[in-house]
Amino acid sequence: MEGRNVLILCEKPTAAERVAKALDEGGNPQKREIGRVPHYVAGRDGKRLVVVAALGHLYTVAPSVKDRNVFPVFDFQWVPRYEVERDARETQIWIEVISKLSQEAQEYILATDYDIEGATLGYTILKYACGGKEKEAKRMKFSTLTTGELEESYRQLSDHIEFPTVEAGTCRHFLDAMYGINLSRAMTVAAKQWSGRYAVLSTGRVQGPTLKFLVSRERRISSFVPTPYWGIEAKVEINGSLYEVEYERDVIESRDEAQVVVNECSRKKGRVTEIEVRKFLQNPPVPFDLGALQAEAYGLFKYMPRRTADIAERLYLEALISYPRTSSQKLPPTIGYRAILESLSHEPRYEKLSAELLRLRELIPKEGEKHDPAHPSIYPTGNLPERTLSEPERRLWDLVVRRFMAVFGEPALKQGVKASITVNGHHFFIRGRQTLKEGWIVFYRPFIRSEEVVLPPLEEGQEIEFKEVLREDKFTKPPPRYNPSSLLRKMENEGIGTKATRAGIIDTLYNRGYVSGERAVVSELGLDIIDILNKHCPEVVSVDFTRDLEESMERIQSGNEKMENVLSKAVNRLTPVLEELKKHEDTVGQDLSEAVRKARMQQRIVGDCPVCGTGKLMILFSRRTGKRFIGCTSFFKGICKASYPLPQKGSVKPAERICRTCGSSMIRFKMQSKRPWTFCINPSCPSKEGRR
Amino acid sequence: MKCKICGRRTESELCKLHEEASKNLLKNYEAWKKSMNVSWEEYLKEIQKNPFAGVWAKEVAHHLLVSGFANEQEGLAKDTEMNK
Numbered sequence: 001m002e003g004r005n006v007l008i009l010c011e012k013p014t015a016a017e018r019v020a021k022a023l024d025e026g027g028n029p030q031k032r033e034i035g036r037v038p039h040y041v042a043g044r045d046g047k048r049l050v051v052v053a054a055l056g057h058l059y060t061v062a063p064s065v066k067d068r069n070v071f072p073v074f075d076f077q078w079v080p081r082y083e084v085e086r087d088a089r090e091t092q093i094w095i096e097v098i099s100k101l102s103q104e105a106q107e108y109i110l111a112t113d114y115d116i117e118g119a120t121l122g123y124t125i126l127k128y129a130c131g132g133k134e135k136e137a138k139r140m141k142f143s144t145l146t147t148g149e150l151e152e153s154y155r156q157l158s159d160h161i162e163f164p165t166v167e168a169g170t171c172r173h174f175l176d177a178m179y180g181i182n183l184s185r186a187m188t189v190a191a192k193q194w195s196g197r198y199a200v201l202s203t204g205r206v207q208g209p210t211l212k213f214l215v216s217r218e219r220r221i222s223s224f225v226p227t228p229y230w231g232i233e234a235k236v237e238i239n240g241s242l243y244e245v246e247y248e249r250d251v252i253e254s255r256d257e258a259q260v261v262v263n264e265c266s267r268k269k270g271r272v273t274e275i276e277v278r279k280f281l282q283n284p285p286v287p288f289d290l291g292a293l294q295a296e297a298y299g300l301f302k303y304m305p306r307r308t309a310d311i312a313e314r315l316y317l318e319a320l321i322s323y324p325r326t327s328s329q330k331l332p333p334t335i336g337y338r339a340i341l342e343s344l345s346h347e348p349r350y351e352k353l354s355a356e357l358l359r360l361r362e363l364i365p366k367e368g369e370k371h372d373p374a375h376p377s378i379y380p381t382g383n384l385p386e387r388t389l390s391e392p393e394r395r396l397w398d399l400v401v402r403r404f405m406a407v408f409g410e411p412a413l414k415q416g417v418k419a420s421i422t423v424n425g426h427h428f429f430i431r432g433r434q435t436l437k438e439g440w441i442v443f444y445r446p447f448i449r450s451e452e453v454v455l456p457p458l459e460e461g462q463e464i465e466f467k468e469v470l471r472e473d474k475f476t477k478p479p480p481r482y483n484p485s486s487l488l489r490k491m492e493n494e495g496i497g498t499k500a501t502r503a504g505i506i507d508t509l510y511n512r513g514y515v516s517g518e519r520a521v522v523s524e525l526g527l528d529i530i531d532i533l534n535k536h537c538p539e540v541v542s543v544d545f546t547r548d549l550e551e552s553m554e555r556i557q558s559g560n561e562k563m564e565n566v567l568s569k570a571v572n573r574l575t576p577v578l579e580e581l582k583k584h585e586d587t588v589g590q591d592l593s594e595a596v597r598k599a600r601m602q603q604r605i606v607g608d609c610p611v612c613g614t615g616k617l618m619i620l621f622s623r624r625t626g627k628r629f630i631g632c633t634s635f636f637k638g639i640c641k642a643s644y645p646l647p648q649k650g651s652v653k654p655a656e657r658i659c660r661t662c663g664s665s666m667i668r669f670k671m672q673s674k675r676p677w678t679f680c681i682n683p684s685c686p687s688k689e690g691r692r
Numbered sequence: 693m694k695c696k697i698c699g700r701r702t703e704s705e706l707c708k709l710h711e712e713a714s715k716n717l718l719k720n721y722e723a724w725k726k727s728m729n730v731s732w733e734e735y736l737k738e739i740q741k742n743p744f745a746g747v748w749a750k751e752v753a754h755h756l757l758v759s760g761f762a763n764e765q766e767g768l769a770k771d772t773e774m775n776k
Contacts, residue, residue: 222747223713224716224744225717225719225746227724227727253727254726255728476744478746594701
């Protein structure tokens with residue numbers, strides 16, 4: 001293994017191991033460690049390849065002014081993460097090791113993920129840890145971590161890393177820091193000046209507009225006033241079986257009118273006046289991009305978008321699926337459809353399905369419109385798991401495999417039947433749905449959610465008896481709440497955030513306490529934050545403004561715009577916003593402090609007071625001893641004396657549920673390094689008898 | 693000034709959120725009256741227990757019932773007028 005030393009830089013340790021195994025001529029690279037940092041030494045073409053991984057980003061963008069009370073700050077630079085982030089201490093040893101290994105190298109290859117983040121993190125490491133090697137480094141491009149693709153990628157090295165992508169990535173980091181740090185500082189400082197208390201308040205370039213979508217929906221739901229309307233529920237008997245039929249009008253405005261329909265149709269005989277049979281083809285679905293995979297996994301398994309992205313990342317690192325952070329819906333033939341299907345056929349459950357596709361003379365995938373220049377859509381590599389997958393991993397892999405197969409399937413042939421039945425001048429419809437030829441559905445069957453309705457034979461003029469006709473009292477409904485999946489889709493449609501960042505931004509909204517629950521409910525704090533930002537700086541929660549910046553970054557990536565111009569435009573737009581916030585610091589601070597105080601109070605409310613019936617039970621502190629207890633909100637006014645003891649150590653917070661035994665509110669108690677414990681606040685609850 | 697219902701700082705009787713709900717209450721009363729033939733007070737009581745009514749709409753309905761505007765629709769109209 002003598003000759004030139006080549007340093008190959010990967011994004012994650014698992015990827016480094018795979019790259020080293022693929023490139024070592026014997027397939028058995030040596031694993032070494034410096035500190036706790038693993039790296040691999042492989043030999044190929046007389047060269048000594050040293051493959052080392054980063055831990056994601058090792059550098060971050062930070063303001064030159066470190067004092068958190070100072071804003072605006074527009075002077076930002078790349079710095080090691082361990083210098084500015086408390087939970088990133090581990091990155092120091094990684095930077096030192098990469099730096100040491102780079103000194104022994106004569107050639108450099110970047111093998112991080114081929115996307116905007118992969119390119120940017122690689123660039124910062126090459127520039128700062130390796131001592132300015134970003135211009136001489138070559139680039140490996142791949143979409144899967146399979147041996148074949150990695151070898152090919154090494155043979156076809158690019159002469160340089162993708163600089164326009166790096167510029168776009170750097171610009172995104174600078175913009176996010178500029179907006180996030182300045183606006184969050186402005187809000188936090190204003191609140192602290194007013195109340196003297198510190199509270200973490202944040203907004204950001206994408207976070208603000210996303211919260212605004214949620215707030216706008218929340219306002220519509222919370223101020224919604226339903227109006228009554230009526231419908232008709234009817235059942236007819238055909239050949240001894242009962243079938244539901246639809247009335248011609250979905251909405252009847254008055255109860256009397258609905259009652260007339262009931263009276264005129266109940267127990268009457270109608271006639272089939274028309275039968276429409278419609279055959280149609282249902283095309284296969286298109287391949288998965290990340291957003292579509294996240295939406296499908298949420299719909300089928302209720303996995304949050306972030307969880308799906310994490311599982312998909314693990315499957316990618318195990319070389320089971322292709323790179324998941326893609327927005328492509330294309331499957332180029334170069335990925336080798338047949339080879340993938342042949343490999344998958346070794347898995348018993350895909351054997352027959354693969355064989356069915358392999359029998360076709362030509363494999364042509366049904367593709368979607370979306371294209372990603374860096375990667376194809378998500379597809380299985382054909383590799384089979386080397387270990388037992390966890391249930392979520394197995395489900396997601398199965399979903400990707402079956403979707404891949406389904407896109408090559410023939411369209412399904414379906415039949416819809418709609419028969420019109422007339423009774424006393426009123427028209428009803430009965431509908432049937434049936435699949436005549438399954439086509440692609442064969443491959444995707446476990447994930448199909450539509451039901452078949454097979455109708456009995458019907459003919460025009462046939463007499464039908466109405467067995468049951470009922471008036472349905474209904475109300476108009478508010479718009480549905482967003483869930484993490486529909487919110488992600490909304491962000492995607494509005495063109496804000498990227499496929500890599502959207503799930504994280506949704507998580508931040510939950511972590512900050514702006515939103516809670518699976519059906520996203522906006523908290524008072526979330527409502528107030530948007531109200532305050534709308535009042536003082538509407539531009540920072542404007543979707544148009546954020547989208548405009550996203551488009552500018554896309555232009556940088558395609559080489560049609562310069563980072564300096566975009567940053568300077570952003571500074572020009574942000575400066576007056578920050579000046580306005582500073583000018584109204586008192587009002588903003590008062591509004592924010594009140595919002596925070598209300599949110600803190602809300603977090604202490606345990607439930608309704610069972611004694612007075614009007615107050616709320618909340619965590620209170622004794623004015624005499626300072627000890628905490630649960631008492632009614634009227635406790636200190638002397639109106640209601642309801643109180644319950646609390647443990648004085650550990651953290652307590654409302655569990656937001658009631659005791660099944662006695663119906664009292666419950667709290668969640670946690671001591672450091674111990675498991676949390678949820679219990680009923682009522683000391684006389686029968687459920688506690690065993691413990692007494 | 694503080695919102696009579698939630699205590700948010702506001703320049704009128706109700707904050708923007710409750711004002712929006714009260715406008716919706718007033719706007720939809722006609723539809724209820726026409727189809728259900730209910731009085732203003734019955735309407736407010738119905739809204740309070742309706743599962744599809746928003747929480748702010750319920751709060752406004754409750755506020756009107758307890759503040760003596762339950763018998764006259766003008767009560768809400770008056771509130772809305774004052775907020776303009």
